[in-house]
Amino acid sequence: MDTRGVLTPQNEDFPRWYQDVLNKAELADNGPVRGTMVIRPYGYALWERMQAEVDRRIKQAGADNAYFPLFIPESYLDRESDHVEGFSPELAVVTMGGGRELAEPVVVRPTSETIINAYFSKWVQSHRDLPLLINQWANVVRWEMRPRIFLRTTEFLWQEGHTAHATRQEARDYAARILHDVYQDFMESVLAVPVLIGYKTEAERFPGAINSMCLEAMMRDGKALQMGTSHELGQSFAAMFDITYLDADGKQAHVWQTSWGVSSRMVGGLIMAHGDDRGLVVPPKLAPVQAVVIAVRDAEGVVEACHRLSGELAAAGIRARVDDKTGSGFGRRATDWELKGVPIRVEIGPRDLEQHQATLAFRTGGEKQTVNLSEVPEQVEAMLGRIQQRILSDATAWRDSRIADAGTQAEVREASSTGFARIPWARLGPEGEAALAEDAITVRCLQRPDGSLPHSSGEPDLIAVCGRSY
RNA sequence: CGGGCUGUGGCGCAGUUUGGUCAGCGCACCUGCUUUGGGAGCAGGGGGUCGCCGGUUCAAAUCCGGCCAGCCCGACCA
Numbered sequence: 266m267d268t269r270g271v272l273t274p275q276n277e278d279f280p281r282w283y284q285d286v287l288n289k290a291e292l293a294d295n296g297p298v299r300g301t302m303v304i305r306p307y308g309y310a311l312w313e314r315m316q317a318e319v320d321r322r323i324k325q326a327g328a329d330n331a332y333f334p335l336f337i338p339e340s341y342l343d344r345e346s347d348h349v350e351g352f353s354p355e356l357a358v359v360t361m362g363g364g365r366e367l368a369e370p371v372v373v374r375p376t377s378e379t380i381i382n383a384y385f386s387k388w389v390q391s392h393r394d395l396p397l398l399i400n401q402w403a404n405v406v407r408w409e410m411r412p413r414i415f416l417r418t419t420e421f422l423w424q425e426g427h428t429a430h431a432t433r434q435e436a437r438d439y440a441a442r443i444l445h446d447v448y449q450d451f452m453e454s455v456l457a458v459p460v461l462i463g464y465k466t467e468a469e470r471f472p473g474a475i476n477s478m479c480l481e482a483m484m485r486d487g488k489a490l491q492m493g494t495s496h497e498l499g500q501s502f503a504a505m506f507d508i509t510y511l512d513a514d515g516k517q518a519h520v521w522q523t524s525w526g527v528s529s530r531m532v533g534g535l536i537m538a539h540g541d542d543r544g545l546v547v548p549p550k551l552a553p554v555q556a557v558v559i560a561v562r563d564a565e566g567v568v569e570a571c572h573r574l575s576g577e578l579a580a581a582g583i584r585a586r587v588d589d590k591t592g593s594g595f596g597r598r599a600t601d602w603e604l605k606g607v608p609i610r611v612e613i614g615p616r617d618l619e620q621h622q623a624t625l626a627f628r629t630g631g632e633k634q635t636v637n638l639s640e641v642p643e644q645v646e647a648m649l650g651r652i653q654q655r656i657l658s659d660a661t662a663w664r665d666s667r668i669a670d671a672g673t674q675a676e677v678r679e680a681s682s683t684g685f686a687r688i689p690w691a692r693l694g695p696e697g698e699a700a701l702a703e704d705a706i707t708v709r710c711l712q713r714p715d716g717s718l719p720h721s722s723g724e725p726d727l728i729a730v731c732g733r734s735y
Numbered sequence: 736c737g738g739g740c741u742g743u744g745g746c747g748c749a750g751u752u753u754g755g756u757c758a759g760c761g762c763a764c765c766u767g768c769u770u771u772g773g774g775a776g777c778a779g780g781g782g783g784u785c786g787c788c789g790g791u792u793c794a795a796a797u798c799c800g801g802c803c804a805g806c807c808c809g810a811c812c813a
Contacts, residue, residue, distance in 0.1 A: 271774065288746085299805085354811065376813090410736090410811060417812060425813095471813095491813065528813045562771050596773035603773090614772055624772080705809090735812095 271600065274542050279486040286536055290545050290604045293414050300412035300419030304529070307605060308415075310553035311532050312422065316402065318455050318551070319424060319527060322447040326439075328398035328426055333380050335404075336371040341379035344505040348378065351472020355407040357419075373406040378473065378498070378524055381427045382506040389429055389520060392512050396439065397429040397520075415533030416490070416735050423528035429508060429520035436521035437476075437497050441718060443525045444478045444495040452492055456531070457548035457657035458482045458538045459664055460492055461685075461730055463710030464722035468698060474524075475499035476722055481709040481730065483664045484537035487684040489709045489734040492534050495525035533735075538660060545606030546629055548656045549649035554607050555584040556645050558623075559598060561614030563591035571613050574623065574641060578611075581642040583649070603628060608652050609645055629656060668730075674700060677731050681706045685732040693729050706731055 272289060273281040287293050292308035295301070304312065320330070339358065342349045357373040360366060374380065381399065389397055402424045412418050426443060430436040444462060452458045465477035474496035482492050502508070503519035512518050539546035549555050556578055558571045568589045578585035588598055595614075602610055612624040612633075623641050626633045629652060636644045667684025671677045674697055680686035681704075690711050693701075698708050711727040713719050719727055 351811095405813085407812070411807095411809095421813065423813065494813070526813065530813050564771095591771070594771050594773085594775055596771085596775080598774090599772095600774045612772075616772070626773095 271604070272542060272544060275485060275540075282540075282542075283533075283537060286540055286545055286604070287414055290606070292532070292536070292545075295414065298419070300409055302414045302418050302420075304422075307553070308532060311535065311547070311551065312529055314551050314553055315451075315456075315527075315531055316424075319447065319451050320402070322451055323400050323424065323426065323443075326398075326443060326447055327396075328400045328428070330401060331399050332401050332403070333374075333377050333384070335374055337374050337377075337380045339370045339372050341383060342372060344379065345473050345501055347501070348473035352376070352407070355409065357406045357408055374403070375405055375407045376524075376526075377401065377403070377405075377425055378427065378502055379506070382502045382508060382522070385427070385429055385520070386506045386508045389508055389510050392431055392510050394510060395429060395431045395520065396435065398426070398439075399428065400424055400426040413533075413735070415536070416530055418529075421529045423526050425524060425526040428523045429503070430522070431510070431512065431518070431520065433497075433499070433521045436523050440476075440478060440495045440497050440523040440525060443523070444480065444493075444718065448480050448493045448495065448525075448527060452480060452482070452531075453657060455548070455550045456535055456538070457550075457653060457660060458492070458534060459657065459661040461710060461712065461716065462718050463712030463727075463730065464719060465494075466695070466698060466708045466711060466722070466729075468695065468702075469708065471496045471524075473498060473501060475501075478718065479710050481734075482534055482538055483667065483684060483732075484534070484735070485540065486537070487667055487682075487732070489685065489732040490530070490534045490537065491709070491734065492531055493525070493527040496523060498522040498524055539656060540606070543628075544604035546656065547606035547608065549608045549653045552606070552608055553584060554586045554602075554605070555649055556586075556609040556611055557602050557607050558585060558587045558611045558613065559595070559602070560587070560589045560591055561595050561612055561617075563589075564615035564618075566618055567613055567615060570618055570638075574611065574613065574638065577642050578645060581646055583642065583645055599626070609648060611641060611645065627652065629659075671731075677701060678704060678706065681732050685709065685730050687728050687730055690727040690729040691725070693731075698729075701731060705733055707734055709734060 272285040275282045291305050293305055294303040296303050352375045358370050360370045404420055404422050406420050409417050409419055428439055452460050460480040460482050462480050465479055470477045476497040478495045480492045481489050484490055500519045502522055508520045509517050558575045560567045560571045571587050571589055575585045575587045608628050610626040617623050621638050622635045623638055624633050624635050669680035669686055671680055671686040671688045677686040677688055708729045708731050710730050711722055714728050
């Protein structure tokens with residue numbers, strides 16, 4: 266009656282474990298069209314929490330939400346050559362509408378640079394209109410060859426920010442600000458996923474960008490997952506879509522732009538960064554349910570006590586929920602909540618009630634402990650804070666133990682079998698990068714030796730962080 | 736699109752070599768009773784034109800032909 270066998274162990278078959286978690290924690294199903302997914306209520310609740318936290322930070326960074334159409338004229342994509350080259354193979358194109366062939370096919374957006382910039386050109390006239398800071402939450406479609414739920418699906422959910430600035434410096438600074446203040450802060454303080462930040466190499470750059478910054482996380486199998494990107498687009502879209510303004514000296518100038526996004530892929534990252542053989546581990550700050558109050562058995566007063574306590578937890582600002590489905594055995598329900606990664610279970614049975622106490626059980630670390638009923642809210646609150654910290658520090662220590670310094674390509678290959686390798690970019694170079702690519706090892710990012718974000722990807726003495734990726 | 740593999744109740748599979756005795760197992764689901772402090776037990780029950788089309792045969796999940804779909808590895812990717 267232990268929980269072995271509920272999930273395929275990670276070290277036995279990691280992809281299978283991932284699939285098991287998706288099913289058993291009721292996160293998502295495959296959709297009927299290849300590469301699509303049905304996000305189930307609990308999986309969607311995780312996404313909604315991510316959205317709320319990211320959205321708040323985006324607004325603090327000064328960007329406003331707007332919404333642009335799903336359909337884009339095919340000709341828009343053609344305007345930027347790198348961009349069209351990058352996305353053409355994975356476009357979904359609509360040629361019929363209303364039962365008739367369309368005069369011009371429309372594409373389902375794979376990203377919205379083109380249509381948003383078409384409108385930026387109308388909205389930007391003067392330097393007083395700058396900076397223009399727009400974000401949208403949307404679904405996008407990229408016809409992927411090998412889909413995987415949350416990590417790479419044909420349709421996915423994301424936010425995409427698009428901005429226009431007067432100078433290159435201002436655009437670069439804003440892209441970096443989003444990277445740090447929105448994405449890195451969210452991932453580390455809410456998701457408790459430590460990220461490596463840096464620039465993409467030219468080979469890995471976003472189609473149409475002059476520079477791509479990124480955040481890379483390590484999954485429990487040692488592989489990398491790109492959690493988010495922030496791009497400097499330069500002036501190419503401004504030129505193609507004629508986004509010009511009159512500067513203070515009365516001269517026409519093109520704007521400098523950025524775009525940046527994080528997606529429902531982060532749900533997959535969350536699963537694979539923290540999950541263990543008992544299921545998902547959700548850090549308290551993200552958790553849709555931070556504490557579940559479980560009625561152990563339907564004995565006198567137990568269910569009532571659970572609802573009362575849940576109300577007190579909610580009043581203390583804790584996202585709490587009651588499990589009074591005593592028709593199912595206790596073990597079954599405890600395991601189900603564990604699979605869903607709920608940080609704290611507050612168990613109340615007749616024995617507890619007799620003693621005016623509850624039993625606290627923790628998803629990660631620590632023994633069960635009994636707490637006087639009146640002290641449960643403050644205890645839970647304090648523990649949630651500690652759990653949040655420990656999940657991040659554990660993940661960081663674990664990741665760092667799997668990053669090795671390398672001096673040769675052979676050493677990079679060696680280290681990439683279990684984690685990441687760090688090698689001076691000057692030593693590896695684009696030729697070494699291409700050679701590693703044949704073994705599915707890529708440069709995840711270029712960063713300064715101390716791990717900080719360089720001012721550009723051309724800075725000397727950069728370190729290339731290499732690994733296998735999703 | 737290249738290479739390998741697989742299609743049998745919701746999920747995972749056995750059965751195909753040697754055609755008949757084959758519509759079967761585990762989990763899940765439904766009903767009842769007993770249970771409930773770490774995935775409960777017993778009893779009963781519902782659900783599948785065996786991917787599709789055609790052929791061979793007295794007889795096809797099983798043999799033959801064609802088609803379709805999916806999975807894994809590669810190129811692509813938030």
